[in-house]
Amino acid sequence: MQIATSLQQIQPSYLREILAAASSEGVISFAGGLPDASSFPMSLMQQSLHNMADKPVLFQYAGTQGYPPLLSYCAAHYQLKSEHLSLICNGSQQGLDLIARAFINPGDCVVMEAPSYLGALQVFGLAQANILSVNSNQQGPDLNELEQCFRDNQVKIFYAVPDFHNPTGVCWSLATRLKVAQLCCEYNVTLLEDVPYRELHFSGESLPLVSSFCVEHSIVLRSFSKFIAPGMRLGVVSAKANWINALIKVKQAADLHTNIPMQALLLDILQHPGFATHLVNLRKSYAQRYAKMAALISEKLDNFCQFEPVTGGMFIWLSIKDCNVMALAERALTLGVSIVPSDVFYTDAKQQPSALRLNFSHTPLGQIATGIDRLSQSIKDGD
């Protein structure tokens, strides 16, 4: 039996391969996008898990949209407009996939930042979208390029990660947020705002959501993977009711509904009195790891690489001029450190400056120096 045409166009994921290798014994992984398992709020789960065995109703079939008390929490906590709805998904990745299936016909134009999140490239590739790229800078997407792209094409969706972007770590400026929202309204483009890293600011407060400036032209994708735990596979999509109802129709065919016990557990964690402290500690821990990695890069790699400081998230984007980063990644792996080469984050990497994505959330503080030493050695080996 031949596989479908849409799937034949999807390349095997390089990231999946490197992640498999990166999990080998002794390899320090700066490659994945994994949170720190020792940060998971296990103590906030204890009572909830214990009580679950007395609640058979959580194990019965349920509505497609999600566990009603969790939906109520989302409506209140995210201050959704009364005519907007949420849908609970198996991680925000499923939300993304449902959106592509519900709204994208083959050939429809989807704009993405370059570089961009690999999982989104896969989803829109599978939907056979026409993916257009817009370059990014330290404030977010290049606004002139974005406007030109909106003007020259019939764009359906602009997919963006404005808070601590994956892979660059960039957090869009307020001015960029306002302008992007205005352009989406003007050109009738739906902003798909993906904010998995939003809670991971090292200090201060979050900037307003871009979608808060273009509420009726946007869909927000939230994830609980990065600040609670990814193995639970929970995310939520919010938008106006007729769009969410279209997603519910696809979700029903896709898997009926998201598992209920995990939704109930998630709600208990979010409402636990200790949850605020969990967030404070998580931010402090990631800020420490980032500071350590940033200092070591400045100290050991200053001759080869540059990076812009980040104020949150999980990643450092390390520019490294005129380098075959695919070869470097392989060399680094043989020396016991994994990183992700920039090529995998572009639809067309040839025209792009070379860089590496380094994750700082997963490696214990005490191992970061060894990892950077190994990376330094592998860069010098290629010199």
Next chain:
Amino acid sequence: MQIATSLQQIQPSYLREILAAASSEGVISFAGGLPDASSFPMSLMQQSLHNMADKPVLFQYAGTQGYPPLLSYCAAHYQLKSEHLSLICNGSQQGLDLIARAFINPGDCVVMEAPSYLGALQVFGLAQANILSVNSNQQGPDLNELEQCFRDNQVKIFYAVPDFHNPTGVCWSLATRLKVAQLCCEYNVTLLEDVPYRELHFSGESLPLVSSFCVEHSIVLRSFSKFIAPGMRLGVVSAKANWINALIKVKQAADLHTNIPMQALLLDILQHPGFATHLVNLRKSYAQRYAKMAALISEKLDNFCQFEPVTGGMFIWLSIKDCNVMALAERALTLGVSIVPSDVFYTDAKQQPSALRLNFSHTPLGQIATGIDRLSQSIKDGD
């Protein structure tokens, strides 16, 4: 933003609407396909749930294929060939959807039994398959019709529910199993064998899987929803490695992987010393409910309806001649009992004899008589 063309063709699910109405206070539901929540093996979960809070590794990102110890259990328990693989999904519904996405191009021929499982009709509709129907009898699909259909069309997949079929409750005879397997091999059709009710035989043993007679031409979809608990949303697809690898590629884009804590919980239940007793009790309870409902139908509806006895599963298929069953279902609902009219299980209901699907697994033994009385009244009201 316009919804995609593929979704525009999907009708809103009648079943979803009637199920919503059926959950109203005071309505006795023979409509859904729900297992009995009081049968869920909660006591087998207690220790596992309690220990889970000490296992942060279960809450981390994981491989797309599934929780490795559960995959090993499946390989051993289902006696898979060494070159075959399994993939853990969010219920067998997701397995079905992944198969359609991985293998079906718009216009590809998929054969289904008529009547057929609604969720499969939705999935193959969304994939824009050319759905062909073959009529069924008490032994399974009509074999002459099936062979003619295979001969006249380039059929890619034959989707079938051989064990206690939804909606008819039919369990295919051994002769039919052998012949269907032979036809699939002869015409190079992939058998998609969906067996969610397989464990629910009232007595004796299961017949061999149809796919056991055409292993290389088949994909098996298993579900844990009907004999453990559906809210966990867990199922498993098994087939030869290159087919499962295609599904893994789609699954990765669809939601990265199925949630891990529920997979670990499932494995603990399956390996619990009390699990065999749970199954025995479940079968006994469903056999009792079936016997009660069957006796009441014979007693109260004998003038209007006929049904063939079933030996397991969750459903009775009640033939009712020359009846507008959609109108009957509405009338029944106003009298406080919900049933599913046959029309929804056909791609073209006009040519088909009218019938009702009655579920006997969900309604407590003590309420079945009241439900049948109400149904009897609503049939008489329409006379």
